[in-house]
Amino acid sequence: RAVDPADWTPWPREYADTYRAAGLWTGETFPAFLRDRAARFGERTAVVDGDLRWTYAELDRRADALAAGLSRLGVRAGERVVVHLPNVASLFEVVFALFRLGALPVYALPAHRRSELLHLAGTAEAVALITTDLQGAFDCRPMAARVRAEIPSLEHVVVVGEAGDEEGVTALEALRAEPDTAILAEPDPGSVAFFQLSGGTTGLPKLIPRTHDDYLYSVRASADICGLDTDTVYLTALPAVHNFPMSSPGFLGVLHAGGTVVTAPDPSPATCLPLIEREHVTHTAVVPPVAMLWMDAVEHGSQGERDLSDLRVLQVGGATFPPEAARRVAPVLGCALQQVFGMAEGLVNYTRDGDPDEVVTGTQGRPISDHDEILIVDDRDHPVPDGEPGHLLTRGPYTIRGYYRAPEHNAVAFTDDGFYRTGDIVRRHPSGALVVAGRAKDQINRGGEKIGAEEIENHLLAHPAVHDASLVALPDPYLGERTHAYVIARGEAPTRGELLAFLRERGLAAYKIPDRVSFVDAFPATAVGKTSKRDLRAARTTSGTDH
Ligand code: J2J
Structure with missing residues (x-):
């Protein structure tokens, strides 16, 4: 039941040796991480969720008690557990409890639904799914029970909140048990610690295996770059399980440095601006549309006069932040902007404190590490002239060498010498920082939420009256991009409403439901006979029946 070494791609020996010798990979592991920070920062506040406040010592105790409970339930070292939790304090105890046991979290986004959970649990052969009772009006329990019924390996559903009366669902609260040192794992720091989910391009999104060594290096280095310390108060405005927050x-950077993590249930200005004021938040991370909403709210005073004077840094990343918007951050919010261009596969770039304004507002920063190798190449993998746009390839101490159980995809997503093909088109700014100039992957970036076109096209193709489907990006002033589905009907076309209801019924996350649907007779074709998405985008407003 453990992660099979054949299912993922470790770094070649000589690279691992180099990263260790350079002091980047220190051998620190996730279970030891929390133990150590609890010893150093014991009575400091680690987590704030509404009125609830946990110290580092308390988080540590809770992780032990929950690890004991999960062990009693039957979860073992090496097994995978899908974590489908919103920003609640329990997320942190759950994650560290799993680490204590040596079990591997598989992170689902809170917005994910049956379709994504089935894919994650199935690919990871997860033994448990940990979710919440309700997400607003949506009851996660029947969905979780259904996933459990469909995935043979999935034995347990654990719920933060009320268990309800679905069979096989256990309340997290009922699990806590007497801590038991016999169950504590001491994982190999070079082993896989957890899985993140890729944005997806072809087929279904891939699982990203991250190790203790590589991930904790990126966390420590990021905390250093961002100047975090025990006075840092960080607001998780985005879903905390996403790689960025x-x-x-x-x-994790905040817990590394002994600061305080404040959870926000959603990123709206109505939720976050009062929290920033009340909890004296110093740092937070958002996607571009959220930054724009916050700036508009402050400019229009729609959340009243909020004292945001403790806020020192607003990090913006996940999608292109237009320079005009970037220039408004400091004057409107009274804090510094930091642009962050990262990916769950690894490489993260930051603009730095002290960078000239034009770099902070006009670039996406430079890599964390001197050991991050960056290539900017043409379609034949030859380096482009400096300053010209090209494909970004990268390799380094915290960038994966392969997706989990995806050999065919790995053959195209990585070069023979282990560079990850990010699918991003970048150019190098004279300062050395990277500027994201476009994208070469079949993915839509909807305000930071990534949608693999093929995944949605396949769902559309499952409809009996759909002959063919193609999903393309539709420019949007607020989200950057929205999704536009072009559909060729088989016989009588379904209505747009029917088609979208069909997708919802298939259990897709709401952000993946196409924003716009057009029925067309044919797709423009490229010379090789494949659908030309470029032409589809150009034809956007000139043909077809829009709905
Ligand atoms: C343009 N595109 C960006 C940016 C990511 C930190 C920050 C973000 C992510 C993330 C992350 C962008 N401008 N500033 O994991 O640790 C697009 C690129 C990239 C893809 C990765 C982190 N920042 N992008 O967004 O795995 O296309 O990670 O390849 O969700 O988002 O998406 P994801």
């Missing part, structure tokens, strides 16, 4: 420097 988890590690860039994210809640």
Whole structure:
């Protein structure tokens, strides 16, 4: 049941040796991480969730008690557990409890639904799914029970909140048990610690295996770059399980430095601006549309007069932040902007404190590490002239060498010498920083939420009245991009409403439901006979029946 070494790609020996010798990979592991920080920062506040406040010592105790409970339930070292939790304090105890046991979290986004959970649990052969009772009006329990019924390996569903009366669902609260040192794992720091989910391009999103060594290096280095310390108060405005708020420097960077993590249930200005004021938040991370909403709210005073004077840094990343918007951050919010260009596969770039304004507002920063190798190449993998746009390839101490159980995809997503093909088109700014100039992957970036076109096209193709489907990006002033589905009907076309209801019924995350649907007779074709998405985008407004 443990992670099979054949299912993932470790770094070649000589690279691992180099990263260790350079002091980047220190051998620190996740279970030891929390133990150590609890010893150093014991009575400091680690987590704030509404009125609830946990010290580092308390988080540590809770992780032990929950690890004991999960062990009693039957979860073992090496097994995978899908974590489907919103920003609640329990997320942190759950994650560290799993680490204590040596079990591997598989992070689902809170917005994910049956379709994504089935894929994650199935690919990881997870033994448990940990979710919440309700997400607003949506009851996660029947969905979780259904996933459990469909995935043979999935034995347990654990719920933060009320268990309800679905069979096989256990309340997290009922699990806590007497801590038991016999169950504590001491994982190999070079082994896989957890899985993140890729944005997806072809097929279904891939699982990203991250090790203790590589991830904790990126966390420590990020916390350093961002100047975190025990006075840092960090607001998790985005879903905390996303790589950005988890590690860039994210809640892990804050726990590394002895600061305080404040959870926000959602990123709206109505939720976050009062929290920033009340909890004296110093740092937070958002995607571009959220930054724009916050700036608009402050300019229009829609959340009243909020004292945001403790806020020192607003990190913006996940999607292109237009320079005009970037220039408004400091004057409107009274804090510094930091642009962050990262990916769950590894490489993270930051603009730095002290960078000239034009670098902070006009670039996406430079890599964390001197050991991050960056290539900017043409379609034949030859380096482009300096300053010209090209494909970004990268290799380094915290960038994966392969996705989990995806040999065919790995053959195209990585070069023979282990560079990851990010699918991003970048150019180098004279300062040395990278500027994201476009994208060469079949993915839509909807305000930071990534949508693999093929995944949605396949769902559309499952409809009996759909002959063919193609999903392309539709420019949007607020989200950057929205999704536009072009559909060729088989026989009588379904209505747009029917088609979208069909997708919802298939259990897709709401952000993946196409924003716009057009029925067309044919797709423009490229010379090789494949659908030309470029032409589809150009034809956007000139043909077809829009709905
Ligand atoms: C343009 N595109 C960006 C940016 C990511 C920190 C920050 C973000 C992510 C993330 C992350 C961008 N400008 N500033 O994991 O640790 C697009 C690129 C990239 C893809 C990765 C982190 N920042 N992007 O967004 O895995 O296309 O990670 O390849 O979700 O988002 O998406 P994801």
